[in-house]
Amino acid sequence: MFNTKFCEMIEINYPIIQGAMAWIADGILAAAVSNAGGLGIIASGNAPVEYVKEQIKKAKELTDKPFGVNIMLLSDNAESVAKLVCEEGVKVVTTGAGNPGKYMDMWKKHNIKVIPVVASVALAKRMERAGADAIIAEGCEAGGHIGELTTMALLPQVVDAVDIPVVGAGGIGDGRGVAAAFMLGAQGIQVGTRFLVANECTIHENYKEKVLKSKDIDSVVTGRGTGHPVRVLRNQLSRKYQKLEKENAPIEELEKLGAGALRKAAREGDMITGSVMAGQIAGLINKKQSCKDIVEEMFNEAETLVNKLGNK
Known part of the structure; x- marks a missing residue:
C-alpha cells in the first residue's frame, strides 16, 4: 500500500527516512534502519570529516542497502563532507541550514539523490529549482532545530507547491501519524524521536x-x-x-x-x-524496540487504519 514513487527513487521497501540527529544518528543506527527497509541517515552535524568517514565505513560493514548522510550546510565542515559523500559512493544526501545549490552539480555527477529539509513553502520551491530530488517538509513538532509551522499546516501546502515527492516530518511516531501524513499528500515520512529508543540507537x-x-x-x-x-x-x-x-x-x-x-x-x-x-x-513512545519492529509496526498500523476507512 505504501510502496510509493519515493520508494522506487531511493530503492527502499518502506517510505521512511530516519531523522538526522547530531551525536545520535551514527553508522550503526543508519544501517539498522536501512536493513529494516527504510533509509538510514548518518548525521554529520559539526563533527570532523574523519568521524563522518568512519561512520560511513561502519554503515557499509553493517548493510548493503542504501543509506544517506545529512549535511548541515552552515557547518564549517560542509564542503569537506559534501566531497566525502561523492568519494564514498553515498546514495542519498539530506541537507539543512542552507542552500545546497553550490554542491548540486557535483552530487548529480555522482548519482546522489538530494533531499533538503524545509520549513516553508518558499524554501521548498527554491530547493526544487536548485535541483532537489525530493523535499522533507518538517513541522515544528519535531525535536531539535525547528521552524514555525506545524506539520498539519506545512505539509499540504508544500505538496501543492512543488512537483517532486514530499516527505512529511515532525510529530510522526506511530501508524496514525503515517496515515495522516499520506492523507496530507506525503509520499514518505521522516521519523526521529521514536528511533531514539531503538535497540540499535547508541545514545546513553x-x-x-x-x-x-x-x-x-x-x-x-x-x-x-x-x-x-x-x-x-x-x-x-x-x-x-x-x-x-x-x-x-x-x-x-x-x-x-x-x-x-x-x-x-x-x-x-x-x-x-x-x-x-x-x-x-515523545509522550506517545513507551517501549524500546528494534528498528525493524518500529518500521514494520508503524506501517502495519497505518495500513490497518486506511483499510478500515476504506471499508466504512
Whole structure:
C-alpha cells in the first residue's frame, strides 16, 4: 500500500527516512534502519570529516542497502563532507541550514539523490529549482532545530507547491501519524524521536529513559530570541535558558550555555545540564524496540487504519 514513487527513487521497501540527529544518528543506527527497509541517515552535524568517514565505513560493514548522510550546510565542515559523500559512493544526501545549490552539480555527477529539509513553502520551491530530488517538509513538532509551522499546516501546502515527492516530518511516531501524513499528500515520512529508543540507537540509556517517561507537555522550545529555535525535553538547562531569554541576556551568553550540551546528553547521559532534543511525539513512545519492529509496526498500523476507512 505504501510502496510509493519515493520508494522506487531511493530503492527502499518502506517510505521512511530516519531523522538526522547530531551525536545520535551514527553508522550503526543508519544501517539498522536501512536493513529494516527504510533509509538510514548518518548525521554529520559539526563533527570532523574523519568521524563522518568512519561512520560511513561502519554503515557499509553493517548493510548493503542504501543509506544517506545529512549535511548541515552552515557547518564549517560542509564542503569537506559534501566531497566525502561523492568519494564514498553515498546514495542519498539530506541537507539543512542552507542552500545546497553550490554542491548540486557535483552530487548529480555522482548519482546522489538530494533531499533538503524545509520549513516553508518558499524554501521548498527554491530547493526544487536548485535541483532537489525530493523535499522533507518538517513541522515544528519535531525535536531539535525547528521552524514555525506545524506539520498539519506545512505539509499540504508544500505538496501543492512543488512537483517532486514530499516527505512529511515532525510529530510522526506511530501508524496514525503515517496515515495522516499520506492523507496530507506525503509520499514518505521522516521519523526521529521514536528511533531514539531503538535497540540499535547508541545514545546513553539515561536519554532513552527520559524519552520513555516523558508526557505530552514535556517538550519546550528554547532559542527563539536567537533566531535558532530548538525543541528539547524540559530540564534544568532548558529552564535556565528560558530564564536568560526572558532577561534579554546577550546571545553570546546563551550560545555559551548551549555549547556541547547535546553531546552531554546523548553521550554522557547528563539529563540535568545536557540538551535532550526530542519532539512532541515523545509522550506517545513507551517501549524500546528494534528498528525493524518500529518500521514494520508503524506501517502495519497505518495500513490497518486506511483499510478500515476504506471499508466504512
